[in-house]
Amino acid sequence: MLKRFKTVIQQSPLLKVTSFNSFSVVIKMMTGLGVSKLTAVFLGPQGLAFIGNMRDALELFHKFSSAGLANAAVKYSAENKSNSKAFSSFLSTLVWSGILACTLVMAIIFFFSEFINAFIFGSRDFVFIIRVMAFVLPLHVMNIYLMSFLKGFSEFSKVIKINIASHLLNFLLFAILVFALDLKGAILSVVLVPSVMLVFTLHHVRVYFGRLNSFSLREFSSPMLKNLGQFAFMTLISSASFPLVFLGIRNFIINNLGEVEAGFWESMMRISNYYLLFVLSLLNLYILPKLAEAQTKKGFRDIIFSFYKQILPLFVLGLIVVYLLRDLIVRLIFSEEFLPAADLFLWQMLGDFFRVLALVMVYQFHAKKMMWHYILTDLFLALGLYVSAVYFIPEVGLEGVVIGHALTYLIYFVIILSIFSKTLFFHRA
Template sequence: MLKFLRKLIQQNILLKVSSVNTLRISVRIVCGLITSKLIAIYLGSSGMAILGDLRNFLNSVQSVGQLGINNGVVKYSAEYKQQKTKLNSLVSTSLKISFLTSVVLSLILFIAAPELNNLVFTNAFNFTRILRFVALALPIFTLNALTISVLSGLGDYKKVIYINIATNVLGVLLAAFLIIRMQVFGALLSLVFSAAIAFLIIAVALRKNRGYLITVLSLPIKYSILKKLASYGGMTLFSAIVSPWVYISIRQHIIAVDGLEKAGYWDAMLRLSDYYLMFTTTLLTLYVLPKLSTMQTRKEFKTEVFSFYKTILPLFGLGLILVYFLKIWIIKLVYNADFLQMNTLFIWQLSGDFFRVASLVIAYQFIAKNKFWAFIITQIISLSVIYFSSTLLVSEYGFVGASMGHLVSYIIYFLMLLVIFRKSLLKPLKGSTS
């Protein structure tokens, strides 16, 4: 049996990348579980909700600082892998323009921190200092993310994975120290300081490439490259800016209807969801997006999607079933008995996440083939559905309604994608037309 599995992995590149990625995901999940346990013990569910707001805000400003071009960088790094001049121009242009943008945004955030605090955390909390730390760290976040995007596009999976492993291990040690010493403020601070840790690890990992980086960064910004990245920036920025604020709004609605503690249970469910989604979402970024970017025909696209559905999606589905039946034990292990009320969220969240993964492998074609308006329209519909369905269902059923809205939105999103790509996925292909 083991011999058969080994042979299968060697013959299937998707499974091969998955097996290499498993170590990284395992380490990240363990680190995440440790952090979640510390938050549950020292901060409780209310602290979980506050951290959720900062995480959403961080995701939003990081994407703005990076101009949302990460997926474009992955695509063109893969495309220019054998074209050294174009690749160098891509690296130089993307790093320079994003770094300059993040510096400007950093200054704005630093000055506007008091107003942003009221917007993100409401008047009940004052974390202005944390938001100013976010502002100062933003350029570092930008450099880290774009460097990883270039390595992903070039197919340097192992280096990306090892960088992430080291970052997670050191990050959880820092988080443990700060949470124990400073409670909520320390937990918020650890999210920001993780950028500095990642930067140092990337610098060490790329120390042999210093000469190359100096040469590349001396190249001028290429406006032809910027033009190509612009539509990717538009796609990612829309989702990255709007989505976190949708979740902040849903969280604030839960607080208003059901209280801060219940909002913390919902956020704890989102954290668990992040853990078990890591494997598939990372695989999509590391392997599927670069692969789709190089494909020229509908036949290749259909083959890749159904390969994912036959190899990865069934394993993911089985994992979700296992999580559901072990939910009480998982809640006690990851958090503590005080969080048992969140067990009612599992069926809705797990079902929604299955449709989410099934959707994402198709939706990455929007990014790979630069289908700007199709991406924007489907995102507007999806985010509108999750916001309105969640708020309506929260008003009716309490905090459980937010996970119900999650399921509704991803079923609708999946059906939309099947309609849009019906010719490629559902109709038999007579020839290899693009």
């Protein structure tokens, strides 16, 4: 039986990547468990809420400083990896665009650090950390681009190895800085980890140094800039909205229910992120490059249904187990103080189920540059999450935020399914 199971995995590229990726997910869950436990013990729900705000802000700055081109780098690396001239043109355009975007964002963060601090942390003073973030941002952007190249080159094992190193480093640095500097150390670790990770990424990408050095201003391409601009436009509009929405929801909870309740919601979000790790990392690592390479509607349909048949049943089984063990999970990851978060599981998990159903199709928007589909559906999703939270929280309390989450993702899935229904169910070519 075990031998047959191994044979099935070896014969399926999707399951082969999944099995190796699962090890990375386990490492991330273990290190995440350690980080969450340290946060619960030393910083409490309030500290967890402010760390969540810092993570959302950093994600926002990552998107803008990389010009929103991480997925574009995956797509064009995959498409042009066998064409050195086309790859050089793409690389040159990407690098110079990235340098301009990163420099601009660095200046904004540094000179408006006090305003940014007030928006993220209220009256708490972490201006120094905001300014540190401005200086290390180029290292973050370089790491983002290099990881995208590896994905485009189908170097899945290297990407997973880098991710594993990142998880271990995150736990180690977080533990050291929390013991040394308390909440300030925890927030500083969020900023520093991506910078240090560049060392690991450079080690794994060294075999491609020759190709990745083939950029120059002479190779800058206006047609390629137009293509990248479409990616940037569709990514930045939607990607900027989600960190802002989560910051807005968290601040709304703080202002209306309190910092502790915001910490409970953040703990639910963390647990959700843990059990979604497997699926979302697989989508980003495997599905996007495959969709970029797929040239026919049948190819797209085969990828989608392969995911639904092979991966989705495992995900549903995992959701059921997590729900049944929710009280134990909250105690294990956090502490008794966080047990009210267990009341948020049902609606959160229902929304996450519809989220996964939709996202595997949504990656086609990136792969085929379906710009307006992506922008409009993501703006609806972001607006729906915020409006539903603001509406339901005063009505039913903290549970209102997850009720809004479930309702919004159900509607979102129906919209995405309607967009691709003809290709999935009625087109056979």
